[in-house]
Amino acid sequence: MSGARVSTLNAGAQIGAGLGDRLSTYLLRRQYLLPLLLLIPPLLWFSVIYLGSLFTLLAQSFFRLDDFSGTIVYEIGLQNFVALLEPANLDVIRRSVVMATLVTITSVSIGFPLAYMMARYTRGTTKAILYVAVMLPLWSSYLVRLYAWKLLLAKEGAIAWLVTQLHFSWLLEAILSAPVVGGNSLSFSPLGTFVVFVYMWLPFVILPIQASIERIPPSLIEASADLGAHPRRTFWTVILPLAMPGIAAGSIFSFSLTLGDYIIPQVIGNSTLFIGQVVYRQQGIAGNLPFAAAFSIAPIIIIAIYLWLAKRKGAFDAL
Amino acid sequence: MRSDTPLSARPSLGLTLATIGGVLFLHVPLALIVLYAFSSEDKSYVFPPPSLTTQWFSVALDRVDVWNAVTLSVQVALSATALALILGTLAAGALARSKFFGRDAISLLLILPIALPGVVTGIALRSAYHSADVPFSFWTIVIGHATFCIVVVYNNAVARLRRLSPSLIEASMDLGANAFQTFFYVVLPQLGSALLAGALLAFALSFDEVIVTTFTAGQQTTLPIWMLQELIRPRQRPVTNVVAVFIIAMTFIPIVAAYWLSQRGDDDVRR
Numbered sequence: 001m002s003g004a005r006v007s008t009l010n011a012g013a014q015i016g017a018g019l020g021d022r023l024s025t026y027l028l029r030r031q032y033l034l035p036l037l038l039l040i041p042p043l044l045w046f047s048v049i050y051l052g053s054l055f056t057l058l059a060q061s062f063f064r065l066d067d068f069s070g071t072i073v074y075e076i077g078l079q080n081f082v083a084l085l086e087p088a089n090l091d092v093i094r095r096s097v098v099m100a101t102l103v104t105i106t107s108v109s110i111g112f113p114l115a116y117m118m119a120r121y122t123r124g125t126t127k128a129i130l131y132v133a134v135m136l137p138l139w140s141s142y143l144v145r146l147y148a149w150k151l152l153l154a155k156e157g158a159i160a161w162l163v164t165q166l167h168f169s170w171l172l173e174a175i176l177s178a179p180v181v182g183g184n185s186l187s188f189s190p191l192g193t194f195v196v197f198v199y200m201w202l203p204f205v206i207l208p209i210q211a212s213i214e215r216i217p218p219s220l221i222e223a224s225a226d227l228g229a230h231p232r233r234t235f236w237t238v239i240l241p242l243a244m245p246g247i248a249a250g251s252i253f254s255f256s257l258t259l260g261d262y263i264i265p266q267v268i269g270n271s272t273l274f275i276g277q278v279v280y281r282q283q284g285i286a287g288n289l290p291f292a293a294a295f296s297i298a299p300i301i302i303i304a305i306y307l308w309l310a311k312r313k314g315a316f317d318a319l
Numbered sequence: 320m321r322s323d324t325p326l327s328a329r330p331s332l333g334l335t336l337a338t339i340g341g342v343l344f345l346h347v348p349l350a351l352i353v354l355y356a357f358s359s360e361d362k363s364y365v366f367p368p369p370s371l372t373t374q375w376f377s378v379a380l381d382r383v384d385v386w387n388a389v390t391l392s393v394q395v396a397l398s399a400t401a402l403a404l405i406l407g408t409l410a411a412g413a414l415a416r417s418k419f420f421g422r423d424a425i426s427l428l429l430i431l432p433i434a435l436p437g438v439v440t441g442i443a444l445r446s447a448y449h450s451a452d453v454p455f456s457f458w459t460i461v462i463g464h465a466t467f468c469i470v471v472v473y474n475n476a477v478a479r480l481r482r483l484s485p486s487l488i489e490a491s492m493d494l495g496a497n498a499f500q501t502f503f504y505v506v507l508p509q510l511g512s513a514l515l516a517g518a519l520l521a522f523a524l525s526f527d528e529v530i531v532t533t534f535t536a537g538q539q540t541t542l543p544i545w546m547l548q549e550l551i552r553p554r555q556r557p558v559t560n561v562v563a564v565f566i567i568a569m570t571f572i573p574i575v576a577a578y579w580l581s582q583r584g585d586d587d588v589r590r
Contacts, residue, residue: 020497020499020500021497023497023498023499024497024498024499025497027498028498032417032419034413034498035412035413035414035417035419036413038409038410038412038413039409039410039413039414039425041405041406041409042406042407042409042410042413042429042469043410043425045406045465045466045469046428046429046466046469049444049447049462049466050428050431050432050440050443050466051428052447053440053443053444053446053447054439054443056443056446056447056450057439057442057443057446057447059450060446060450110337110341110344111341113333113334113337113338113341114337114338114341114342116334117330117334117335117337117338118338120330121329121330121334130338130342132575132578133342133345133346134345135574135578136571136574136575137345137346137349139520139523139524139570139574140349140523140527140567140570140571140574141527141543141563141566141567141570142527142529142543143527143529143543143546143547143550143566144349144352144546144563144566144567145348145349146550147352147546147550147559147563148348148349148351148352148563149348150364150550151348151351151352151355151364151366152348152351154363154364154366156363156364156365156366157364157365157366158351158366158367160366161366161367199344199345199348202341202344202345203345206341252434256434256435256436257436259436260435260436260437260438260439260530261436261437261438261530262438262530263529263530263547263550266551267550267551275438276436276438279438279442280438280533283442283445283534289442289445289446289449292442293442293446296438296439296442296443299436299438299439300435300439303434303435303436307434
């Protein structure tokens with residue numbers, strides 16, 4: 001280290017000798033004080049702004065909107081939660097949970113091989129390249145990635161072109177005319193919504209799985225082979241159970257992100273509603289903030305249950 | 320008896336294919352965006368593009384609405400990153416090594432804004448602003464962004480602090496430096512690249528955020544909100560294609576830089 005910096009340190013020591021040293025000694029004698037002082041600003045921010053907002057949201061959900069004046073009536077009541085149980089709204093919740101579950105299962109199935117490859121068969125440069133290949137989409141623009149799928153799935157877009165070139169148009173048409181998943185074109189079908197959800201959250205699923213496979217001691221896998229287990233058996237009885245915390249951690253992301261998203265089904269898909277869209281429309285177009293608030297409690301509860309289940313699988317140790 | 324085929328030899332063909340397929344699935348769509356920015360077609364998303372041109376780049380450069388959105392997004396991202404940098408570092412300093420009652424609850428609280436769906440954070444902030452009669456402004460956007468950016472800085476800083484050898488701090492104290500000197504001359508230089516990495520990621524996160532922003536922006540248009548309007552009702556496809564490429568560049572650069580910084584920094588600390 002340069003002499004200049006050392007002399008600044010000395011000068012600093014002399015100038016700060018009075019107040020700085022005394023304050024420093026005071027803090028060091030009381031071990032608990034420094035963390036406490038450091039914690040005050042961020043804790044204040046989170047409790048006032050974030051918890052405060054969540055609390056306001058909860059409070060809002062008990063108020064109601066006056067149908068005639070369109071203003072919020074500040075009387076406490078459960079009418080919003082009763083309305084939540086209407087068949088149409090339950091349908092929205094059920095549809096969102098089914099979609100989130102399917103997206104999670106698919107993302108894990110596609111993500112696991114990639115994570116497994118990264119953790120067990122690559123090192124050095126190859127590993128770094130694969131890692132960056134997964135991390136880049138994770139951090140890069142959500143909207144741009146969504147836009148890419150609008151291009152891909154369009155009637156005149158790349159996928160339709162490829163399908164035609166391969167003479168599979170009949171298959172695409174058959175899928176699109178299927179009752180639940182189909183639609184006018186891929187970009188206006190629930191199948192399209194599903195594919196985009198999987199694409200969006202895949203990197204979030206891969207990284208925790210990769211980390212958990214990486215932590216499996218190679219000796220355990222060798223022991224399993226030494227004891228005569230076929231690789232397939234080693235996979236099912238040793239690797240998969242030990243990778244479970246990572247799978248659970250990754251699935252938290254795909255599940256909760258799907259459940260709360262309102263932009264993807266708005267851009268890609270038909271007009272069927274998901275939880276996020278109902279919340280957004282109720283507060284925006286309808287101006288019914290109390291009902292939107294009550295509706296947004298639904299994903300919080302579902303995710304809380306999911307987190308509790310995931311915690312039992314050890315997900316929090318793998319985050 | 321040892322099984323004939325040890326698991327750790329080489330990846331099977333199926334695994335290799337699945338990996339290549341996965342990587343292609345993640346990256347082909349982004350490559351396609353770059354191709355479309357040069358497409359001469361401006362009425363549809365036709366593939367393959369009839370011919371290639373660079374004219375849309377100059378068209379996009381002349382668009383005032385795009386520039387205004389870019390300026391607002393950069394200002395918001397810089398402000399949110401600055402706030403997150405201060406609050407995230409403080410939280411990391413407090414939680415990295417100490418153990419006390421409620422510590423886990425506090426770290427859960429920090430993660431909550433990114434663990435809960437964005438729509439919940441968004442509407443919570445919106446209803447709080449509404450109740451407190453706070454009109455939408457530049458700062459209502461920044462407050463929302465800073466809240467979920469803090470955790471990014473925090474994660475980077477906490478990881479580095481935990482790897483930092485305690486003997487460095489002890490040595491500094493033994494040599495007579497007080498707590499503040501130790502922080503500025505010993506801890507901060509070690510922490511520097513982790514903080515820079517965290518700040519870059521926070522910037523990328525804020526620059527791109529749309530879900531919370533739609534609830535906290537009112538009539539203001541950030542770049543992602545401009546983009547969202549185009550996604551729902553495409554009006555100027557060629558300009559949108561160019562903007563998309565611009566956003567890819569604006570987020571890729573900080574992400575790769577952050578990765579490089581945190582890798583290198585960790586190596587330095589270990590050495």
